[in-house]
Amino acid sequence: xxxxxxxxxxxxxxxxxxxxxxxxxxxxxxxxxxxxxxxxxxxxxxxxxxxxxxxxxxxxxxxxxxxxxxxxxxxxxxxxxxxxxxxxxxxxxxxxxxxxxxxxxxxxxxxxxxxxxxxxxxxxxxxxxxxxxxxxxxxxxxxxxxxxxxxxxxxxxxxxxxxxxxxxxxxxxxxxxxxxxxxxxxxxxxxxxxxxxxxxx
Numbered sequence: 730x731x732x733x734x735x736x737x738x739x740x741x742x743x744x745x746x747x748x749x750x751x752x753x754x755x756x757x758x759x760x761x762x763x764x765x766x767x768x769x770x771x772x773x774x775x776x777x778x779x780x781x782x783x784x785x786x787x788x789x790x791x792x793x794x795x796x797x798x799x800x801x802x803x804x805x806x807x808x809x810x811x812x813x814x815x816x817x818x819x820x821x822x823x824x825x826x827x828x829x830x831x832x833x834x835x836x837x838x839x840x841x842x843x844x845x846x847x848x849x850x851x852x853x854x855x856x857x858x859x860x861x862x863x864x865x866x867x868x869x870x871x872x873x874x875x876x877x878x879x880x881x882x883x884x885x886x887x888x889x890x891x892x893x894x895x896x897x898x899x900x901x902x903x904x905x906x907x908x909x910x911x912x913x914x915x916x917x918x919x920x921x922x923x924x925x926x927x928x929x930x
Contacts, residue, residue: 742767746810753801765794768811771893772818778888779822781877789825793818815893816903819885826881868929875925879918886914887922 745767752760772793776786796817804813876884882904889900890911897915901908 743809743811747806750801750804750810751806753798754804758798761794761798764797764810768814769794772814775815775888775893776818776822778892779819779885780825781873785825789818789821792821796821809899812899812902815889815895816905819889819903822885823881871926871929872922875922878925879921883914883918883921886911887918890915 746764749760749763753764769790773786773790776789776793777783780786780789793814797814800817804810876887879887885904886900889895889903890897895903897908897911901911904911
């Protein structure tokens with residue numbers, strides 16, 4: 730199952746990230762703006778895919794950078810900033826799901842924005858006929874619904890390894906688990922999605 734993703738920061742950006750975190754830890758609060766300029770959009774899109782709601786994702790993205798600021802002194806310059814950042818975002822998404830499970834009156838099905846990419850976004854890029862466009866839209870909706878109904882741990886693995894195109898090792902670091910566990914989650918997720926999306930395959 731192949732999907733599009735937001736571009737990940739380059740290695741050069743990694744050097745800038747470390748320098749900005751050092752500036753931030755030294756009391757130069759403006760460094761946070763530089764970090765947000767590079768990472769706010771990928772984090773927002775990641776959270777959109779995790780929680781399925783742009784308003785919630787926006788709030789969680791802002792909270793992610795608040796946490797970055799609060800934990801600035803604990804960041805180790807030897808680690809990859811984007812991994813640390815996405816770990817914070819993933820933990821906030823988990824907390825959000827736990828809160829939502831205790832408030833079942835909150836809708837679990839919300840429409841993603843038109844700009845939001847989904848697992849079904851890699852449909853043929855040619856200009857299809859109107860009926861084909863409608864069918865493609867139905868397929869995208871079916872895939873989005875199927876992914877949203879995956880258990881939380883499986884959905885996290887799919888979003889990180891499929892959408893964000895992170896390696897299994899990177900996903901394991903973010904999810905604070907082992908590479909074997911991520912591989913197992915991906916396998917189970919793909920089996921479930923293949924079964925649920927059988928009419929669309």
